[in-house]
Structures are given as structure tokens and as C-alpha cells.
Amino acid sequence: MIQSMTGYGKAVVTYKEKKINVELKSLNSKALDLSTRIAPLYREKEMEIRQTIAGVLVRGKIDFSIWVEKDAGSEALPINSQLIENYYRQIKSISERIGVPEPADWFASLLRMPDVMAKNDAEELCEEEWAAVKDAVDKAICQLLTFRIQEGEALESKFTEKIDNIEALLKQLEPYEKLRVEKIRSRIIEGLSNIPEVEYDKNRLEQELIYYIEKLDISEEKQRLANHLKYFRETMGEKAGQGKKLGFIAQEMGREINTTGSKSNNAEMQNIVVKMKDELEQIKEQVLNAL
Template identity: 75%
Template sequence: MILSMTGYGKSVAVYNGKKINVEIKSLNSKALDLSTRIAPLFREKEMEIRQAIQAKVIRGKVDFAIWVEKDATSDATTINTALAKNYCEQIKSVAAECQIPLPADWFITLLRMPDVMSKVEIETLSDEEWVVARKAIDEAIDALVAFRQQEGAALQKKFGEKIDNIEALLKSIEPYEKSRVEKIRTRIVDGLNSIPEVDYDKNRLEQELIYYIEKLDISEEKQRLANHLNYFRETMAEEGGQGKKLGFIAQEMGREINTTGSKSNNAEMQNIVVKMKDELEQIKEQVLNAL
């Protein structure tokens, strides 16, 4: 079964009024290229998160993010009342000593003082919260894998159609391949007959024709290409990431098609080769997305 490297997964969990959001997406890449954005609360678990992703994702350019949203009531910054009172007393003392008027608006003055509105909060990750967060992470990764499977199934169907098309085109070459031998013979003989007073050895002509035709023979290329088509199908049915292997097989298919084209001194056969190249090129474009 083919898996795509393109995928997306998201999960949301709630714990003590906090919403834990997890998002993961992936694109094609030659190896695993993992980027993470992790909320400070979960930084200590970064290695565990990376290992969980690597175990199921294997390859691709992967972006992972986990962040926390809090209720407005719990996330609001509190006023440091004790510090504000202290500033108030100091301002009154300074005003009395310097004989200057007190502020017209105490609230604006006090709220602008250092640390009155600062929120000093050190969060620690509890075991219970991590269990909830880890479940959300696993769900997001599983959603990504499911997405990849769905995309992979579409790729596999597309590959199957293209392989069938190449196979049908390969079979359509046979009639032209057989007729071109007689065409070559007729063309050479007609050419010799058109030259007046030329006597030639028919046995030698047959030998030369056989040598010439053997050089243009594509039976081996056809057999190898047929083997590659079957191997491509077998590889698609295997479990795990087979994208690189399919890419190598597609390259070998291209070599056989190119050789067939170079030996095809026949317009109809060359047209068929061009069609096979077009089908193969579409396979090569899409195989880059296969895991």
C-alpha cells in the first residue's frame, strides 16, 4: 500500500479550563525534516514528542505545533494590590516632602508603576495534564497518518492506470514491429533495383538484412519493460514506504522506453513511444509524493 507524504492532522483537548491545541502537517521531502513549535509548558517533553512523530511519520517535511488557550477569566492579569499600596504611600511621602500636588488620577499613575500589572506565573506540567496532552498529540499524528493513507490510495489508483496504459501501448507496438521488417527488405531491394546494371549477391543481402534487423530488434527492451511494469505493481502492494523504490523502477522504465524509441525507425512506433513517455512522466511527477 502506498502512503502519501502530504497530510494534515489536528486535535483539541481540554484540561482545567485550558484548551490544548495540536496541529501537524507534512509535505514531500527526501528525509524526515521535523520542525516544532511547542508551548513553554510542554518544552520538557519535546524529545518524547519528536520520538512519537518519528515512529509513525518516517519521512517528509513535517511541521508540528502545540499551544494552549486559556479562558479570559483565568488568563487575565491581576493587579498587585500590595505593591500598588506601597507606591501610593511613597508618592504621598514624596509629595509632602517636596510640597508638590498629588496625582489627579491615582489609577493611571499607579497602574503605570513598574510590576503593578506584571503577571508572574510559573506553570508546572502535572502528570494528569501531560496524559491529556499526549493523547491529543497521538490523535493528531493518527489523523495525519489516516490522511496520508487516503492520499496514498488515490496515488496508487493513478499509478495503476498509468502502468496499464504503458502496458497497452507496449502491446500496440507489435503489429508495426513485424511489418517494419518487410518494409526494410522491400526498401533496400527497391533501392538496389533502381540502380541500372547492378548485380548483387542475394545471400549476402540476406546476411546484411539479418544484421541490420538485429540491431533494430527491441524484443529485449520490451521484455525488460514488461518486467519493470510488473515489479512496479508488486512494489505498490508492499507495506511501508516504497516511494524511493518506485522512483528507481520508474527510472529503469524510462531507460527501456528511450532505447525502444531510438531503435524505432517507424513513425507509428515512435508515436507510441512518445505516448509511453508522457504516461511515465506523470508517474515520475507523482511518485515524488509517495512515502
């Protein structure tokens, strides 16, 4: 089954006063290209997070983010009242000693002094909180995988439609191919008959016609293209992760279609080949999104 490389997943868990958000975005890329934005408390687990993502998502340009929202009450830093009183006494003493006016707004001035807003002790990540975060990471990955599968189903439907169209166009070549041989034969014989006093060996003419027509024969190209179309269908049914393989098959399909066009030597056949190229180009554009 095809999976798309495009996907999105998000999970939110609550731990005490924290609301922990985990978000994953994925786009197409030739290899795994993972960038992370992780809240400082969880950075020690970055390698573990990367290994988890790489083991499941395999390929794609992936943006991973963890950020924390806290309750409004928990965001307020405590004010160091003892330090404020100390600053007040020192400023008042200096003002009296050197004759400098005291601040007009004492409170605003004191709150701007260093270390007045006391910082909390550095947080440490406990096992319980990490378990909650890891659960959110797993849920976000699972959600992104579900998104990829849904997008992959749409891709598979699109590919099937385009392969059907190319197969139908391939069959449309047959009647023109047969008529082309007769037209070539008639045109050459007519040209020779219009040249006066020319004698030619009919057996030799037949040999040359056969040689010329064989050079324009597209039977092998048609057979190889049919095989590639069948192989493309079979590959779509294999396990996820066949995007590169589908791209290679599409390239081989393009070679056979191009060769068929160069050998066609017939306006109607070349028009059909152009339609086949258009269908294949749409496959090539979308196969870049396949995992």
C-alpha cells in the same frame, strides 16, 4: 499498500481551564524533516514527542505544533494592591517635597509602574496534564495516518491507471514492428535496383539486412519494460514505505522506453513512445508523494 506523504491531523483536549491544541501537517520530502512549535510548558517533552512522531511517520516534511488556549478568567493577572498604595504614597510625597504637580490620572499612572501586575508562579507540568497532552499527540498522529492512507489509495488508483495505459501502448507497437522490417527490406532492395549496372551477392545482402534489423530490434526492451511494469504493480502491494523503490523502478521504465524510441525508426512507433513517456512522466510526478 501505498501511503502518501501528504497528510493532516489535529486533536484538541481539555485539561482544567486549558484547551490544548495539537496539529500535524506533512508534505513530501526525501527524508524525515520535522519542525516543532511547542508551548513553553511542554518543551521539556520535546525529545519524547520527536521520537514518537519519527517512529510512526518515518518520512516527510512535518510541521508539529502545540498551543494552549485558556479561559478568559484565567488569563487575568492579579493586581498588587499593596505595591500600588506604596507607589501612591511615594509619588505624592515627592510631589509635595519638590513642588511637582500630582498626576492628573492617578490610576493610569500607577498601573504603568513596575511589577504592579503580579505574575503567577511558574507552572510545572504534572503527569496528569502530560498524559492528556500525549493522548492528543497520539490522536493527531492517528488522524494524519488515516489521511495518508486515503491519499495513498488515490495514488495507487492513479498509478494502476497509468501502468495499464503503458501496457496497452506497448501492445500497440507489435503490428508496426512487423511492418517495419518489411519496409526496411523493401526500401534497401528498391534502392539497389535503382542503381544501374550494380551487381550484389544476395546471400551477403540477407546477412547485412539481418544485422541491420537486429540492431533495430526492440524485443529485449519490450520484455524488460513489461517486467518493470509487473514489478511496479507488485511493489505497490507491499507494505507502506516503498516510495523510493517505486521511483527507482520508474527510472528503469524510462530507460527502456527511451531506448525503444531511439530504435523505432518509424513515425507511428515513435508517436506511441511519446504517449508512453507522457504516462510515465505523470507516474514520476506522483511517485514523489509516495511514502
